[in-house]
Amino acid sequence: MATYKIKVNGITKTVEAEAEMPLLWALRDLMGLTGTKYGCGIGSCGSCTVMLNGESVRSCQTAISDVGDKDVLTIEGLGARELHPLQKAWVEHDVPQCGFCQAGQIMAAAAFLKETPNPTDAQIDEAMNAILCRCGTYPRIREAIKAAAKEMK
Amino acid sequence: MKTEVSRRSFLQLVGGVGASFMLGGFATLACADESASAQDPFAPNVFLKIDPDGVCTVSITRSDMGQGVRTTLAMLVAEELDADWSMVKVTQAPGDRATYGGMGTGGSSSVRGTNQQLRRVGASARAMLVAAAAKQWGVEPSACRTEAGKVLGPSGQSLGYGALTTAAKAIPIPTDVKLKERSEYKIIGKPQNRLDNLDVVTGKAVYGADVRREGMLYAVCLRPSVFGSKSETIDDAKARAVPGVVDVFAISSGVAVVASNTWAALKGREALEVKWTEGPKHSTASLREALKAAAKDHNAMPGGAKRVTANYELPYLAHATMETLNAVADVRDDRVEVWTGSQSPDSAQNNVARATGLTADKVEIHNLLLGGGFGRKFSNEWIGEAVEISKRMKKPVQLLWSRECDIQHDLYRPMSEHVLSATLDAEGKPLGFSHQYLQAPGRGSGDYGTNTYLPYEVPSAGLRSAGVPSSVPTGAWRSVEHSQIIVANECFIDELAHAAGKDPFEFRKSILKNERLLKVLISAAEKGQWGKTLPKGSGQGIACFEGYGSRIAHVVEVTVKDDTIKVDRMVAVVDAGTTINPRGVEAQIQGGFMDGIATALYAEINIDGGAVEESNWSDYGWTRMSDTPKMEIFIEDSGGAFGGMGEVGYPSVPAAIANAVFAATGKQVRKFPIRLSELV
Numbered sequence: 044m045a046t047y048k049i050k051v052n053g054i055t056k057t058v059e060a061e062a063e064m065p066l067l068w069a070l071r072d073l074m075g076l077t078g079t080k081y082g083c084g085i086g087s088c089g090s091c092t093v094m095l096n097g098e099s100v101r102s103c104q105t106a107i108s109d110v111g112d113k114d115v116l117t118i119e120g121l122g123a124r125e126l127h128p129l130q131k132a133w134v135e136h137d138v139p140q141c142g143f144c145q146a147g148q149i150m151a152a153a154a155f156l157k158e159t160p161n162p163t164d165a166q167i168d169e170a171m172n173a174i175l176c177r178c179g180t181y182p183r184i185r186e187a188i189k190a191a192a193k194e195m196k
Numbered sequence: 197m198k199t200e201v202s203r204r205s206f207l208q209l210v211g212g213v214g215a216s217f218m219l220g221g222f223a224t225l226a227c228a229d230e231s232a233s234a235q236d237p238f239a240p241n242v243f244l245k246i247d248p249d250g251v252c253t254v255s256i257t258r259s260d261m262g263q264g265v266r267t268t269l270a271m272l273v274a275e276e277l278d279a280d281w282s283m284v285k286v287t288q289a290p291g292d293r294a295t296y297g298g299m300g301t302g303g304s305s306s307v308r309g310t311n312q313q314l315r316r317v318g319a320s321a322r323a324m325l326v327a328a329a330a331k332q333w334g335v336e337p338s339a340c341r342t343e344a345g346k347v348l349g350p351s352g353q354s355l356g357y358g359a360l361t362t363a364a365k366a367i368p369i370p371t372d373v374k375l376k377e378r379s380e381y382k383i384i385g386k387p388q389n390r391l392d393n394l395d396v397v398t399g400k401a402v403y404g405a406d407v408r409r410e411g412m413l414y415a416v417c418l419r420p421s422v423f424g425s426k427s428e429t430i431d432d433a434k435a436r437a438v439p440g441v442v443d444v445f446a447i448s449s450g451v452a453v454v455a456s457n458t459w460a461a462l463k464g465r466e467a468l469e470v471k472w473t474e475g476p477k478h479s480t481a482s483l484r485e486a487l488k489a490a491a492k493d494h495n496a497m498p499g500g501a502k503r504v505t506a507n508y509e510l511p512y513l514a515h516a517t518m519e520t521l522n523a524v525a526d527v528r529d530d531r532v533e534v535w536t537g538s539q540s541p542d543s544a545q546n547n548v549a550r551a552t553g554l555t556a557d558k559v560e561i562h563n564l565l566l567g568g569g570f571g572r573k574f575s576n577e578w579i580g581e582a583v584e585i586s587k588r589m590k591k592p593v594q595l596l597w598s599r600e601c602d603i604q605h606d607l608y609r610p611m612s613e614h615v616l617s618a619t620l621d622a623e624g625k626p627l628g629f630s631h632q633y634l635q636a637p638g639r640g641s642g643d644y645g646t647n648t649y650l651p652y653e654v655p656s657a658g659l660r661s662a663g664v665p666s667s668v669p670t671g672a673w674r675s676v677e678h679s680q681i682i683v684a685n686e687c688f689i690d691e692l693a694h695a696a697g698k699d700p701f702e703f704r705k706s707i708l709k710n711e712r713l714l715k716v717l718i719s720a721a722e723k724g725q726w727g728k729t730l731p732k733g734s735g736q737g738i739a740c741f742e743g744y745g746s747r748i749a750h751v752v753e754v755t756v757k758d759d760t761i762k763v764d765r766m767v768a769v770v771d772a773g774t775t776i777n778p779r780g781v782e783a784q785i786q787g788g789f790m791d792g793i794a795t796a797l798y799a800e801i802n803i804d805g806g807a808v809e810e811s812n813w814s815d816y817g818w819t820r821m822s823d824t825p826k827m828e829i830f831i832e833d834s835g836g837a838f839g840g841m842g843e844v845g846y847p848s849v850p851a852a853i854a855n856a857v858f859a860a861t862g863k864q865v866r867k868f869p870i871r872l873s874e875l876v
Contacts, residue, residue, distance in 0.1 A: 044439055061439055061459070068459035072414060077406035078399020080567070082518055083599045084462070087813040090518065118399035130397040137389040137779050140787060141262030142396035143518040143567030149397060168822040175813060177518040177568050178262045179790025180783070181824040 047107050051076065052120025062108035066100075067091045069107045070117060078118040078146050082175070089174035092147040093117050099154035118146035121153060128194040129153055132187040140178035148174045152188050162192055238361035240324060240369060242295055243317045244273060250345055250358030252279045257289045258310070259301040259539050260392075261517075261569030262787070263842045264780040267391045271776055272311050275383040276318030276376060279357070280345030286391055291541025291561030299542040302571060302672060304744035304840025307776065311838050319373040321364075328363035329355050378774060378835060385833075387779040392565070403565045404537040407524045409592040413442060415585050416461040416596055418468050419450035419605050422806035423667040425475035427451055434467035444468070447584045449577070454589055458596055465598075476667040477806045480611060483636040484509065486664040487613035490634055497628035497657045500619030504695045508616070508684040509867040511800035513609035513673055514816055519567020520602040525582035526592035531558045532583065533592075537566035539573040547576050548583055571672035575607060603816050604808040607671030608801055610635040614684035618654070624696025626707060630657040631688075633681060636666040649681045651742050652689070652707040668803055674791060675843035678743055686739035686851030687865060690858065700855060701726050701738050712834055713742045716769040717749040723830055724751025724767035733757055734764070735859025739848035746772040746839030748785070750848045752825075754856040759872060761857060763793050763825045766849075771832050772839035778831055781841055785829045788845020794819045796850040797869050817869075 049056050051074060058073045065084075070076040070093070079102055082090030086104040093102045094116040122130045129149050132138075139145050148171070155170040156162070162170075167188055176184070239245040245253045254270040266286045274284045289296050322342055329347035330337040332355070339350040345357050395401035420426065430451055432444040440460025444453050451470055455461035491507070523536035525548075532552055538544050541563040549556045566573055582595040597605075615632040631648050648656045659681070673679055693703035701721045708714045717740045720726075726736060733756050740749035753765040766789050775781055798817030802809045810816040854865035863875035 061463075064457075064459045068457055071406075072457035072459070075408055076399075077402075077408070080403075080519070081405065081458075081596070082520075083813050085599075085812055085814060088518075088599075118397075122398055126398070133397045134389065134393040137393065137783065139262075139390060139393055139396040140264070140783055141518055141566060141568045142392070142401055143403060145396050146399050168824075171821040175518075175818060175820060176790075177516060177818065179787035179819070181790065181819070181821045182786055182827050183783070184821070185824065 045108070047110070049107070049110050049115060050112065051115040052117060052123060058107070060107050062106060064107045065103045066093070066105040066107055066110060066115065067102040070102060076117050076119055080143055080146055082144065082147070087175070088144070089151060090144045090147040092150040092174060094150055094154055097154065097157060099151045118150060121149065127153060128191040129156070129187065132191040132194065136183050136187040136190065138180050138183040138187050140180050144174060144176045148176065148184055152184070152191070156188070156192055156195065160192060160195065162188065236362060236365070238321070238364045240321050241317060243314065244277070244321055246321070246357050246361055248358045248361050250280070250283050250356050251285055252277065252283055252345070252357070253285045253287055255289045256286050257296045257299050258306040259537065259541065259563060259566055259569065259573070261301070261537070261539065261566035261573065263784060264390050264777065265301070265306045267388055268307060268776050268780055269310060269314055270391065271383050271388060272307070272314040273318040275381055276315045277322045278342035278344065278382070279318075281383055281388070283345055284391070288563055291538065291545045291563055293542035293545065294556065296542070300540045300574070301569070302539055302574060303676070304842040304844065307838045308745055308840055315375050316373060319375055320370050323370045323373055324364045324367040325357055325360050327367045328360045329353075332363060384774070384776050385778070388777050389779065401565055403519050403567050404524070404535060405519055405522045405567070405596060407535040407564070407594065409524060409526060412524065412592040412594055413454050413456065413589055414458045414461050414596070415452050415454045415582070415593050416458070416465050416598055417447065417450045417452050417581060417601065418465045418470060419601055420472040420475065421604065422472065422475035422477070423669065424806070425472040427470050428473050429471045431469040434469070435464040438464040438467055443589065445588065447581055449581055452581070452585050454585060454593060462598065475806045478667050478803055479805065480512070480803045483611060483664065483666055483803070484613070487611070487634045487636055490662055490664055491613050491615045491632050497617065497619055497630050498655070500627040501622040502620040502695055503617065504620065504692055505615070505617040506688055506691050506864070507866060508614040508687060510612045510614070510680050510683065511868060512611045512668065512803070513795060513799055514603050514606040514801050514810070515568070515570045515572035515673060516603060516816060516818065517566070517568030517570060517572050520599055521573070521578040521597040522595060523579045523582040524592055524594045525579070525586035527552060527583055527586040530554070531560070533560045533562070534579055534582070535562045535564060536579055537564050537573060538576055538579065539566070539569050539571070540576060544576045544579050547580060551580055551583055552587070570674045571676070572606065575671065599813065600811045603810050603812060607669050609673030609679060610637065610670040612680045614680065616684060616688040618688070618692055620692065620696055624698055626652075626654040626692060628657050629654040631659045631681070631685065633659055633661040635661070635663045636668065637663050637670060649678070649685060651710040651713050651740070652704070653709040654707060667806060675743070675846045678741065678843065678847040682741050682847035683850045683868070686741070686848055687854050690855045691864065699727070704738070704740065710742060712771055713740055713747045713749070716740065716747050716771050716832060719830065719832060720749035720751050720767055720769040723769060723828060726751055733860055735856045735861070737852040737854065737856025737859060739852040739855060741844065741848040743847070744840030744843050745837060746770060746841065746844040748844050748848060750852040752849070752852045752856050754853060754860055756857060756860045756872065761797055761870060761872065763823070763853060765826045765828070767828045768845070769830045769832055770844070771834045772841055772844070773834060773836035774838055775831050775833050776838060781831055782829050784841040785845040786827060788849055789827060790819045790824070791846050792849020792853060793823055795868065796853040800869055
């Protein structure tokens with residue numbers, strides 16, 4: 044057990060954890076940030092996607108000891124001051140069905156749009172294939188990403 | 197005391213009586229509030245509350261697992277209430293049958309089962325608000341009208357509902373109210389976004405898994421991989437040595453590991469050494485053989501110029517809801533509280549009461565958002581496990597199923613074998629049709645009589661069902677038996693069309709007796725440009741389905757290239773009677789498309805040595821973004837009764853895909869998921 048100072052959504056939090064504890068469980072069980080979801084635990088579904096220094100990572104595959112001084116951004120922090128254009132587009136395009144994967148979808152899309160501000164359908168497919176939706180919201184996710192990309196120009 | 201009486205009277209009244217009668221039962225509740233102050237809300241019954249600030253809160257008794265029922269049911273109340281939609285909120289009702297009546301969510305029954313009652317709730321509250329305003333203005337209620345949360349008087353008077361809450365409480369509950377004509381609808385039929393979208397996209401929405409209670413412990417469970425086996429010896433020394441692990445003990449379904457966080461519980465589970473008793477060593481291969489052996493006799497059928505037969509094989513399917521099963525239980529000596537996402541929270545209340553020896557009123561079931569359901573979250577066995585663990589720990593405990601538990605201990609859509617045969621006359625007209633439906637495990641040697649689930653004009657020898665014994669636990673999966681029967685039927689109809697030398701669309705059209713289904717079929721063929729020229733290796737498929745009070749037809753286009761099948765385009769035409777929320781309908785049809793693609797191309801559960809081989813999303817294949825075809829969805833309102841939407845979008849999709857694969861390759865699909873090497 045060791046003490047970790049983790050910067051999450053701009054706030055430094057101190058947690059006691061085993062070095063190998065995935066960031067996912069540190070967020071959910073130790074910090075009370077339950078917006079990041081558990082879907083598989085093996086890095087397959089992407090429901091647990093968060094940003095680390097602006098890059099999307101699977102929090103279930105990121106040990107807390109590897110976070111170091113990097114900035115962690117979760118769904119709770121993404122639109123804390125003002126909704127991210129993706130969050131607005133998600134609401135407008137009525138994307139969520141059960142909604143459980145959507146935090147992962149939005150975080151992955153946010154990291155993707157930073158790198159690819161003018162995405163093609165093929166680029167969206169390639170980037171978003173990493174995040175599984177069991178309800179079949181893919182067509183609306185695609186539309187919402189395009190709308191947000193337009194908005195962000 | 198008065199509340200107790202009214203609860204009982206409600207219970208007596210919910211047994212299939214009209215809602216206007218039920219409102220009589222609510223009168224006790226309203227009268228009990230006579231001492232209320234001017235600031236009190238107006239709550240004429242348990243389903244609706246209007247606050248002095250004008251916010252109308254609808255209590256939702258059905259579970260939202262992605263079908264958007266919180267929004268749809270609120271629309272029904274808001275329509276008759278003439279509410280300002282922007283002032284409508286929802287609250288999820290706790291699992292409590294005595295107060296709310298039956299609360300099971302499945303079989304696309306939410307709208308069909310509650311719309312009469314909810315519309316009357318809205319209409320009677322509206323009548324009371326109008327009467328209250330009329331009294332204040334000294335005019336006849338009939339001289340007033342309502343619009344977007346306001347009562348408007350004959351001389352330009354206007355009062356918001358919020359300003360009338362106290363006055364409305366003094367108005368007797370009307371015994372009869374007139375519901376709106378369809379032409380008067382202002383909210384029903386208009387596309388509305390989900391009410392909880394903002395919560396979902398900001399991470400604020402609370403699912404069962406997100407519940408955190410003071411002093412709560414976290415538990416996971418190790419289950420025997422072989423169905424039917426039990427723990428014999430448990431060596432928990434290493435598990436207990438994992439930092440954070442608090443306790444390890446056997447529960448009815450396996451071995452529970454309780455810890456201070458989920459990760460420690462999972463690590464503890466990994467370190468467990470458990471010897472399990474032997475269980476039945478079933479395999480999907482042996483079960484398939486048994487099904488084929490049981491299916492050897494055809495139903496008796498008239499002779500004809502041509503006899504066509506085909507066997508279709510469908511696999512076990514897991515529900516694999518995005519949110520795995522979970523519950524927080526807090527078991528005290530004199531009461532129990534549970535937080536979960538259940539499709540039957542009212543049954544959960546009774547189950548927990550039985551398990552703890554308490555009466556149902558001492559059991560509080562908080563039902564939260566469900567991260568997917570599809571039929572999996574009816575059985576509530578995970579709640580029983582959480583209760584078992586909390587009772588022993590004397591603390592609130594969250595039990596979470598790992599994805600491995602979820603995939604390997606589902607209540608699967610049964611694997612099935614379908615033996616279809618038909619005879620055709622010289623002109624290709626069907627003379628007889630028989631369908632044997634065999635499942636593992638089956639429903640015994642049941643007989644569906646002459647119901648073949650066929651909407652077609654075909655003399656039928658009936659649908660005969662049978663089963664073979666299997667240790668694999670099974671349950672309802674989106675669209676239940678239609679997920680098997682319709683897939684086989686709609687593939688076979690294409691095979692009959694080919695045997696008759698007819699086009700599959702024209703063949704269906706010539707034998708379809710159901711007018712409303714025929715209408716959507718013809719429309720889908722038009723919208724999908726049925727018969728258009730496609731490049732070599734591509735093909736179109738068509739299929740249709742009527743069920744759950746709705747009708748749908750699908751036209752799909754696929755391309756078969758090298759070793760892969762790609763669904764390029766999907767067209768659906770749906771008639772859900774009177775559509776309540778077109779945006780919600782579209783979402784359900786999109787979901788049905790994606791489920792159809794997943795189960796036509798990827799998903800299957802295999803059993804070997806009595807255990808499930810798949811364990812996670814890595815080997816239980818599902819659709820991803822790049823599987824998403826171009827989708828075109830057309831809603832053709834027939835104006836009839838409100839139809840169900842959760843299930844209807846699925847069954848004809850796998851069949852339409854299989855039929856398109858035939859068009860593209862000239863080979864028949866007889867087995868799902870479709871593998872090009874297995875076409876015949």
